[in-house]
Amino acid sequence: MSTPAAPTFPHRHLLGIEGLSRPDIEALLTRADDAVALSRQVEKKRSVLRGRTQINLFFEPSTRTQSSFELAGKRLGADVMNMSVASSSVKKGETLIDTAATLNAMHPDIIVVRHHSAGAVHLLARKVDCAVVNAGDGAHEHPTQALLDALTIRRNKGRIEGLTVAICGDVLHSRVARSNIILLQALGARVRVIGPSTLLPTGIGRFGVEVFTDMRKGLAGCDIVMMLRLQRERMNGSFVPSVKEYFRYFGLDAEKLSLAAPDALVMHPGPMNRGVEIASDIADGAQSLIREQVEMGVAVRMAVLEALAMHLPNA
Amino acid sequence: MTLRPLLLTNATLCDAANGREAPGHVLVRESRIADIAWGEAPGAPENCETIDCAGLVLSPGLIDLRAFVGEPGAEHRETLASASAAAAAGGVTTLVCMPDTNPVIDGPAIVDFVLRRARDTACVNVLPAAAITKGLAGREMTEFGLLQEAGAVAFTDGLKAVTNAQVMRRALTYARDFGALLMQHVEEPDLVGDGVMNEGEMASRLGLLGIPREAETVMLERDIRLVRLTGARYHAAMISCADSVEIVRRAKEDGLPVTCGASVNNLVLNEGDIGHYRTFCRLSPPLRHEHDRLALVAALNEGVVDIVVSDHNPQDVETKRLPFAEAADGALGIETLLGAAMRLVHTGDVELPKLLAALTANPARLLGLETGRLAVGAPADLVLIDPDVPYVLDKRTLKSRSKNSPFDEARLQGAAAMTFVGGRLVFRSADSNSVAA
Numbered sequence: 001m002s003t004p005a006a007p008t009f010p011h012r013h014l015l016g017i018e019g020l021s022r023p024d025i026e027a028l029l030t031r032a033d034d035a036v037a038l039s040r041q042v043e044k045k046r047s048v049l050r051g052r053t054q055i056n057l058f059f060e061p062s063t064r065t066q067s068s069f070e071l072a073g074k075r076l077g078a079d080v081m082n083m084s085v086a087s088s089s090v091k092k093g094e095t096l097i098d099t100a101a102t103l104n105a106m107h108p109d110i111i112v113v114r115h116h117s118a119g120a121v122h123l124l125a126r127k128v129d130c131a132v133v134n135a136g137d138g139a140h141e142h143p144t145q146a147l148l149d150a151l152t153i154r155r156n157k158g159r160i161e162g163l164t165v166a167i168c169g170d171v172l173h174s175r176v177a178r179s180n181i182i183l184l185q186a187l188g189a190r191v192r193v194i195g196p197s198t199l200l201p202t203g204i205g206r207f208g209v210e211v212f213t214d215m216r217k218g219l220a221g222c223d224i225v226m227m228l229r230l231q232r233e234r235m236n237g238s239f240v241p242s243v244k245e246y247f248r249y250f251g252l253d254a255e256k257l258s259l260a261a262p263d264a265l266v267m268h269p270g271p272m273n274r275g276v277e278i279a280s281d282i283a284d285g286a287q288s289l290i291r292e293q294v295e296m297g298v299a300v301r302m303a304v305l306e307a308l309a310m311h312l313p314n315a
Numbered sequence: 316m317t318l319r320p321l322l323l324t325n326a327t328l329c330d331a332a333n334g335r336e337a338p339g340h341v342l343v344r345e346s347r348i349a350d351i352a353w354g355e356a357p358g359a360p361e362n363c364e365t366i367d368c369a370g371l372v373l374s375p376g377l378i379d380l381r382a383f384v385g386e387p388g389a390e391h392r393e394t395l396a397s398a399s400a401a402a403a404a405g406g407v408t409t410l411v412c413m414p415d416t417n418p419v420i421d422g423p424a425i426v427d428f429v430l431r432r433a434r435d436t437a438c439v440n441v442l443p444a445a446a447i448t449k450g451l452a453g454r455e456m457t458e459f460g461l462l463q464e465a466g467a468v469a470f471t472d473g474l475k476a477v478t479n480a481q482v483m484r485r486a487l488t489y490a491r492d493f494g495a496l497l498m499q500h501v502e503e504p505d506l507v508g509d510g511v512m513n514e515g516e517m518a519s520r521l522g523l524l525g526i527p528r529e530a531e532t533v534m535l536e537r538d539i540r541l542v543r544l545t546g547a548r549y550h551a552a553m554i555s556c557a558d559s560v561e562i563v564r565r566a567k568e569d570g571l572p573v574t575c576g577a578s579v580n581n582l583v584l585n586e587g588d589i590g591h592y593r594t595f596c597r598l599s600p601p602l603r604h605e606h607d608r609l610a611l612v613a614a615l616n617e618g619v620v621d622i623v624v625s626d627h628n629p630q631d632v633e634t635k636r637l638p639f640a641e642a643a644d645g646a647l648g649i650e651t652l653l654g655a656a657m658r659l660v661h662t663g664d665v666e667l668p669k670l671l672a673a674l675t676a677n678p679a680r681l682l683g684l685e686t687g688r689l690a691v692g693a694p695a696d697l698v699l700i701d702p703d704v705p706y707v708l709d710k711r712t713l714k715s716r717s718k719n720s721p722f723d724e725a726r727l728q729g730a731a732a733m734t735f736v737g738g739r740l741v742f743r744s745a746d747s748n749s750v751a752a
Contacts, residue, residue, distance in 0.1 A: 018520075097636055117638030118522035119592030138640065140522030178522060202525055203516030 009307035013125050013132040016141035017182040025150070025186060032151050032296070032303035039075065039299055048306050049078035052109040057099075058135070059085045059115040064270055064294065065135050065144075069112045072301035076309075078110070096120055100127040109312050110305060113137075118175075131308040133301075139173050145269050146179035148300040150187065152293050153224055156265055161188035166218055166260070167209075168194040169228035169250060169277050170239075172201050176269045177228060181207055194218035195250060198239045199230075215250055222260040227252055227268045227278050235276065243276050253279040257287065265289050318738055319364050320344045324356050326368035326699065330689040331375070331672035341373060343695040346737035351691060368699055371732055374671050375687050376408025376439075376696035378678040380498070380576060381552060381624035382649050383473070385716075386432065387425075388417025393629040393716050395429070398649065399437035401714040403742035405650040406698035406731030407625075409440040409686060414451065415473035421446040421457045423465035430466050438741040439734075440686070440696065442468040447486050447497060453477055456486050459495045468682045471498035471552060474599065474644075476534055478504060483538065487547035496681065498550040499538055501559070502600060506530035511640050513586045513601045521592065523640060526601050528556040535559055539566045542573055550681065551575035553626060555600035557610035564619045574681060575619070577611050578626040580646060583658045584608070584721060594635045594642035595721045598626070612664050615673060622681065623673045625652040629717030647720040650713055655722055657702065657729030667702065695738035702729045704746060 008027040011020070038044060054073040058066050066082060073080040083103075094102075096115070103111060110131045113121045118138030125132040136142040154160055165184050171177045171193050184191050185208055192210045193200065205211055212218030219225060230246065240246045247253075252266065266278075266288045274280045283290060321343040328339035328351070340357060342350040350357070359365050379402065385393035395412070402410050412429065414420035420429060426443050433441035445467035449455045459470060470490065476499055477483045483499075490497050507530045512518050514525025535551055539562065542549045554563065554575050566573040580598055585605045589596045596602055614620040628645025635642050648655075656674065659665040679687025686696045710723040734742035 095633070095636065096638060115638065117640045119640075120638035122591055123638055138522050138638075139524075175522060178520070201519035202514045202527075203519045206516045207519075 009310065012308070012311050014143055014304050014308065015122055015125060015132065015134045017143045017146050017179045017186070018141065020186070022186050025147070025183060028147055028300070028303050028307060029151050029154060031306060032147070032299045033155075035299035035302035036296065039295070039302075044075050045077060046075065047077040048309055049073065049076040049109075052078045052309065052312065053107065054078040054080045054110045054112065054305070055103055055108045056080065056082045056112045056135075057103065057114070058083065059113075059120075060136070062114055062135070064297070065114065068294070068297040069133075069135060069301050071298050072305055073110075075298070076302055076305055078305070096124060097127050100124045104128040104130070110308060131312060133304060133308065136175050139175050139178070141179045142175040143179050144297070144301055144304060145176050146183040147304070148293060148296040149180055149226065149267060149269070150183055151296045151300055152267065152289050153265075155296070156289060157223065160184065163223040164190045164192065164221060165224040165226060166192045166194055166222040167226045167228065168215065168218070168252065170199045170230045170234065171195050171204065171228065172199045173231065173234070174228050180226065181209055192218050192222065196240055215256055216259055219256055219259045222264055225252060225257065225260055225264055225266050227266070229269065229271065230273060230277050247276055251275070251277055251279060252282050254282060257282060267293060270294070318345070319362055320349070320360050321738060322359050322363050322365045323368050323373055323697070323699070324365055326371055326373035328353065328689060329372050329374040329668055329671050331668050332676035332688045334668050334672070336668050341689070341697070343735070343738045346695055346739070348689065348691055348693050348695050351689060366733075370701070372667065372700040372702050374698055374700060375675040375689055375693075376698045376734060376736065377406050377653060377674045378409040378684065378687050379407045379625045379627065379649055379652060380411045380469075380622060380678050380681070381578075382410045382412055382627040383415060383629065383645070384412045385629060386416065387428065391716070392631055394436070395433050395441055396436040397714060397716045398627070399433070399439045399441060401650040402439045403734045403736070404714050404731065406653045406700060406734050407439060407649055408696035408698065408734060408736045409442060409684065410649060411442045411444050411468060411682070413471065413473040414444055414446040419446050419451050420444070420467070421449050421451070423458065423461045426462055426465040426467050439736050442466070442682070444469045444471050444498065446470065447472045447477055448482065451475055453479055453482060456482070456489060459490055459493045463493060463495060469496040469498050469550070472500065474500060476500045476502050476504065480537060480541065484541050484545060487541055487545040487549065491545060491547040494548070496548050496550055498552045499534070501531050501534045501538065501551045501554065503530045503534040506533060511597060511601075512589060513603045515586070515604060517586045517589070521589070528558055528603070528607075531555060531600060532558045532562060535562050539571065539573060542566070542571050546572070548572045549574075553578045553581065553600055553624065554611070554620070555581045555603050556607040560610050560614040560619055564614070567619065574621040576622040576624045577615065577620045579623055579648060579652050579655045580626060580721060581608065582611055582615065582623065583655050588721065592639040593721070594637065594639055595646055595719050595723070597639060597642050597644055598646055599644040612659060616665055616669060621673065622678045623652075623656060623670070625649045629715055630719045631717055635719050645719070647713065647715050647717060650715060651708065651720060651722045651727070653700065654708070654727040654730050657727070660702070661728050695735055697735045698731050699733040700729065701732040701744070701746070704728065704730050706730065
């Protein structure tokens with residue numbers, strides 16, 4: 001490479017994809033490619049975060065995102081502490097801002113936050129001195145998920161520009177969908193959203209996406225099919241009548257997938273509801289990238305932590 | 316104690332009730348307006364205090380039909396004393412306090428308590444609105460007759476709508492016999508659901524659940540049907556969207572006894588002011604799209620919107636310094652009502668007399684008050700307005716006990732220079748020393 005892999009990430013926090021430029025995103029993806037290579041070696045450790053403290057503050061339970069951030073931090077040499085809400089004082093009535101102030105007093109260098117309320121991570125970021133990474137806030141953003149999805153696509157397709165990506169399912173409640181829409185459009189992909197109207201946000205047409213309520217039409221010619229998780233409490237009558245009906249019209253099975261491009265690839269942010277939004281044979285099939293997404297997750301989070309570390313004091 | 320006569324001279328008198336705005340002078344004697352002279356200054360009576368009001372607008376004091384106070388029950392947010400001090404500083408001489416207190420203002424004894432507390436601690440007129448239903452529970456009617464006798468000026472379930480159509484029908488029917496005014500918070504709670512801001516692109520981008528305009532219009536249309544059925548007087552406390560303007564316009568054209576208000580917030584702010592999750596802009600009804608705001612401004616000009624209210628709702632740090640979806644609704648407003656509303660004048664959207672009518676004469680007429688007009692014999696509830704004074708609002712200077720103002724750090728123009736209630740000076744702005752002789 002003629003250009004040096006310079007630290008071109010000019011942000012103190014990663015709160016969302018919104019506000020990132022195309023070069024910002026591409027710099028992170030390139031950095032993540034290096035992290036993939038590193039993670040496949042026997043010796044996986046680096047020392048860019050040695051002496052640094054990373055706190056994973058999860059107000060919502062999450063196995064995969066939390067462990068992915070933990071592993072990413074540890075591979076870069078940070079001391080990682082996991083804090084989940086079930087065992088914390090937040091349950092005792094402490095406010096988010098008090099929690100932030102308390103943690104801040106312990107001098108962490110990076111706080112990774114997941115919260116069930118949109119905007120909560122921004123609020124917290126204003127109250128602490130360290131770098132903050134949004135690991136998902138309500139139905140707003142989940143930037144590292146979008147970055148790992150982009151990395152997965154780029155490594156498999158060689159590009160993102162010009163691809164047609166369908167995001168399918170519960171877009172209304174999905175932070176993954178919002179971050180992905182912004183990121184994929186920034187990198188030049190054409191984005192479609194597919195779902196029943198009860199699960200599509202009002203004004204989605206103004207996001208610059210094509211909207212489909214008929215999955216067969218929406219999948220036609222797509223290069224990437226990205227499925228979203230449908231929460232259990234939304235399956236029975238509140239947003240869709242039943243699992244059976246949902247799977248019939250919006251679940252990804254072989255027949256519907258055959259309408260996409262022949263070399264279409266299937267993705268899912270996990271955890272999957274097999275037989276609800278995706279058929280088991282598709283999830284495990286040759287076109288599925290779902291397991292690779294998990295690997296890319298660790299790499300992207302390493303890239304993000306490393307990029308933010310550049311701005312830490314005494315870096 | 317008798318006060319010296321007071322002559323307010325060289326002011327621009329704004330008699331909104333008659334749409335008249337011209338230079339003039341007002342003489343106040345024994346808490347009432349004793350004389351009004353348009354044009355040339357009259358001679359000052361003996362022993363008279365004279366205030367030269369050059370450059371200032373003299374208007375009846377503002378009448379705010381929607382203020383949440385917190386006394387009794389939530390004195391940490393606001394008391395009658397602090398709310399009235401805030402009101403006076405905003406040129407408001409009469410405030411109608413909402414029944415959402417603890418205990419709820421749903422019986423004559425509580426009305427009496429509020430009136431006595433106000434008499435002893437408040438520096439402006441405080442008029443309680445009583446609940447439509449006991450405990451604001453939406454089931455059983457309160458004692459409209461006895462409550463009115465005790466001093467309740469109107470009936471409302473405050474932050475809540477009466478959702479049960481049968482209860483609302485009976486309340487309207489019964490209220491008609493007593494000439495009572497019902498003020499409904501027009502919001503269908505099932506359609507609000509978990510929504511926290513205006514439904515649309517902006518909410519979708521922020522990942523927040525939306526409140527459709529239909530939450531308002533469905534309730535409003537239902538109520539107007541019931542008004543048609545019962546013939547009772549009905550006031551939609553605050554409308555927020557263009558569709559509601561059309562519904563109210565049609566009802567008025569049909570001759571129904573329907574009036575409506577708009578919050579100053581919905582007239583000068585829109586959903587974009589929420590920006591990055593500013594909880595001080597989390598309101599009920601929510602801030603809507605700019606086209607809704609423009610429709611409300613037009614409706615104010617046309618007279619479809621009768622009155623402008625502050626929707627003053629003090630909230631503390633514990634209920635506002637939270638993620639947007641978890642924060643409480645409501646914003647301070649009584650002290651900034653005038654300054655914020657003056658934006659409409661300075662942008663050229665609304666003429667000053669029109670605006671002041673919606674803040675003085677119209678609410679007075681709605682409640683049948685003798686204040687709210689510049690007339691000989693009317694109470695000397697007056698405000699001297701410095702219409703052009705520019706300032707940046709600093710929430711630390713606000714007199715309210717809470718600080719949740721959506722106008723914090725906003726650039727405003729126009730403020731109360733002096734406020735008189737019953738001829739007594741209850742507020743003088745720090746900048747107005749020069750004009751006070």
